[in-house]
Amino acid sequence: MSQEGTARGGGELFDGPSVDAFVHRAFMRGRGLSAEQVRRRPVIGICSSWSELNPCNSGLDRVAQAVKDGVTAAGGLPLVFPTISISEPFSRPSSMLLRNLMAMDVEQMIASSPIDAVVLLGGCDKTVPAQLMGAISAGKPALVVTAGPRQVGCWRGESLTVDDLWPLADRRRQGLVSDEQWRELEDCLNPSTGTCNVMGTAITMAAIAEVLGFALPGSSLPVATGARRLALAEETGRRIVAAAGEKLRPSELVTPAALENAVRVVCAVSGSTNAVVHLAAIAGRAGIRLSRAKLRQWTRDTPVLADVRPAGRHLLAQLEQDGGIPAVVRRLGDRMHLDCRTATGRRWADELPPDEGPTPSLRTVEDPVDADGALAVLEGNLAPDGAIIKRSAASARLLRHVGPAVVFDGVDDLHARIDDPALPIGPDSVLVLRGTGPRGGPGMPEVGHLPIPRRLLDAGVDDMVRISDARMSGTATGTVVLHVAPEAAVGGPLSLVRDGDPIRLDVPAGALELLVDPAVLGAREPVLPAGVPPRRGYDLLYWRHVSQAPAGCDFDFLRGAEGPGGGDD
Ligand code: FES
Numbered sequence: 001m002s003q004e005g006t007a008r009g010g011g012e013l014f015d016g017p018s019v020d021a022f023v024h025r026a027f028m029r030g031r032g033l034s035a036e037q038v039r040r041r042p043v044i045g046i047c048s049s050w051s052e053l054n055p056c057n058s059g060l061d062r063v064a065q066a067v068k069d070g071v072t073a074a075g076g077l078p079l080v081f082p083t084i085s086i087s088e089p090f091s092r093p094s095s096m097l098l099r100n101l102m103a104m105d106v107e108q109m110i111a112s113s114p115i116d117a118v119v120l121l122g123g124c125d126k127t128v129p130a131q132l133m134g135a136i137s138a139g140k141p142a143l144v145v146t147a148g149p150r151q152v153g154c155w156r157g158e159s160l161t162v163d164d165l166w167p168l169a170d171r172r173r174q175g176l177v178s179d180e181q182w183r184e185l186e187d188c189l190n191p192s193t194g195t196c197n198v199m200g201t202a203i204t205m206a207a208i209a210e211v212l213g214f215a216l217p218g219s220s221l222p223v224a225t226g227a228r229r230l231a232l233a234e235e236t237g238r239r240i241v242a243a244a245g246e247k248l249r250p251s252e253l254v255t256p257a258a259l260e261n262a263v264r265v266v267c268a269v270s271g272s273t274n275a276v277v278h279l280a281a282i283a284g285r286a287g288i289r290l291s292r293a294k295l296r297q298w299t300r301d302t303p304v305l306a307d308v309r310p311a312g313r314h315l316l317a318q319l320e321q322d323g324g325i326p327a328v329v330r331r332l333g334d335r336m337h338l339d340c341r342t343a344t345g346r347r348w349a350d351e352l353p354p355d356e357g358p359t360p361s362l363r364t365v366e367d368p369v370d371a372d373g374a375l376a377v378l379e380g381n382l383a384p385d386g387a388i389i390k391r392s393a394a395s396a397r398l399l400r401h402v403g404p405a406v407v408f409d410g411v412d413d414l415h416a417r418i419d420d421p422a423l424p425i426g427p428d429s430v431l432v433l434r435g436t437g438p439r440g441g442p443g444m445p446e447v448g449h450l451p452i453p454r455r456l457l458d459a460g461v462d463d464m465v466r467i468s469d470a471r472m473s474g475t476a477t478g479t480v481v482l483h484v485a486p487e488a489a490v491g492g493p494l495s496l497v498r499d500g501d502p503i504r505l506d507v508p509a510g511a512l513e514l515l516v517d518p519a520v521l522g523a524r525e526p527v528l529p530a531g532v533p534p535r536r537g538y539d540l541l542y543w544r545h546v547s548q549a550p551a552g553c554d555f556d557f558l559r560g561a562e563g564p565g566g567g568d569d
Pocket of ligand 1 (some may be wrong): 056087088089123124125194195196200202
């Protein structure tokens with residue numbers, strides 16, 4: 001039964017006496033729905049990234065049922081549909097390679113299906129930005145329910161969160177964690193479904209969805225397996241029925257003011273550097289350029305207020321108890337645009353909880369965790385189009401540093417040589433990794449958190465300056481400069497660095513400089529990643545159209561165009 005040539009639309013495609021409408025209803029009746037059910041309006045799509053290949057999102061089937069309950073209770077017709085789902089640990093060569101593919105899948109499914117509005121169910125790092133990007137381009141009202149953080153583990157009497165893995169992995173490399181301990185750790189690192197249980201990329205993106213007005217206020221932090229998450233999902237189901245009638249396009253939520261709010265909240269909670277790339281892509285879908293100058297200003301004058309892991313001390317549960325993201329918004333006060341909409345349809349000014357004074361995990365603007373901000377934008381002759389560092393996760397002694405480069409060309413080279421006893425490297429060296437950017441990686445893999453050479457680890461060195469065109473897990477820490485643009489693979493200055501070249505990092509000044517005479521640099525041949533361009537399929541599409549980090553690594557032909565086949569920005 002073909003409906004080819006039928007115009008795209010919403011739930012009205014089920015209505016009326018036409019053969020097309022008859023076919024829509026009859027096929028839905030074949031699922032076992034009653035005549036009364038198929039006439040319920042609006043029709044709400046529930047776009048699920050549940051997958052057994054994505055353990056972080058594997059609780060979304062329960063969440064989907066709760067959203068369905070809410071939609072049904074409010075009079076709508078809920079229809080769950082799948083898209084691809086991207087798992088951070090399982091997707092190779094990088095999950096970011098697939099984010100735009102998922103965004104295209106989401107966009108086309110929303111736009112092409114007879115639904116009036118959609119609830120997006122995501123969680124693991126790339127799934128939330130991919131869904132937001134797709135929904136913005138599709139143009140139908142959209143809300144988000146995230147998977148929520150997984151439970152906190154316990155190892156040898158201590159609470160265990162996913163960020164504990166990195167120092168333990170270093171200790172394992174040093175031979176300080178036994179096989180038995182390592183097996184025990186595997187048993188208890190992830191005690192439930194849900195996303196990483198610190199302020200990593202997944203929870204940072206959940207907070208962004210909340211701040212932008214896609215997810216209900218207070219919905220980012222409740223644990224994946226708790227009753228509160230199901231109640232929030234049911235409430236979202238009820239809310240989307242009303243939102244469908246308001247016909248608010250997602251791009252109307254992504255305003256310059258809302259984007260500033262999002263960046264400021266990311267900084268206040270010491271969120272993931274990955275959020276900056278995803279926000280640039282989300283902004284781009286709404287036709288807005290997230291400028292480096294604005295980012296620099298917002299990151300500089302937003303203090304760190306939340307003292308949560310991985311950069312701070314407390315668990316997410318404490319931040320939830322202290323009021324969650326709405327409390328962060330309140331504490332930021334006049335730095336925020338409180339007239340921006342939330343997912344309830346009201347303004348942020350109407351959603352703020354009472355300020356009950358200092359709380360364990362959330363400080364005030366007057367007495368912040370860190371007045372100098374969580375993220376810093378860098379630029380200089382090594383990063384003409386910018387780079388970023390998570391200042392709050394770096395070592396204070398390395399924020400101003402000059403040291404000789406030790407260069408690695410790609411991940412294989414890094415792994416082959418990093419622990420070579422003959423590697424000429426010292427604590428002041430600057431580790432440089434290139435060929436790992438959007439095109440070179442491909443997909444900016446999270447390898448920017450280069451391991452400290454074992455010889456130096458054994459000598460007590462716990463941090464070094466590391467620079468790359470890659471990304472870093474939101475759960476990692478260290479003095480790690482990321483997202484250097486343009487990347488080496490397109491001839492950016494990283495491609496000209498040689499072993500021993502002095503590099504200057506000055507985070508307070510926002511500078512990243514290669515201290516080599518321009519004439520010497522001009523005479524050098526760029527070192528480009530080995531390998532040949534992909535020959536076919538999605539890999540070739542990606543290679544041809546991916547943008548650099550400042551543009552969010554989105555495809556050039558997807559920015560700013562609302563609706564499949566829409567115009568350019
Ligand atoms: Fe899925 Fe961290 S690996 S959220």
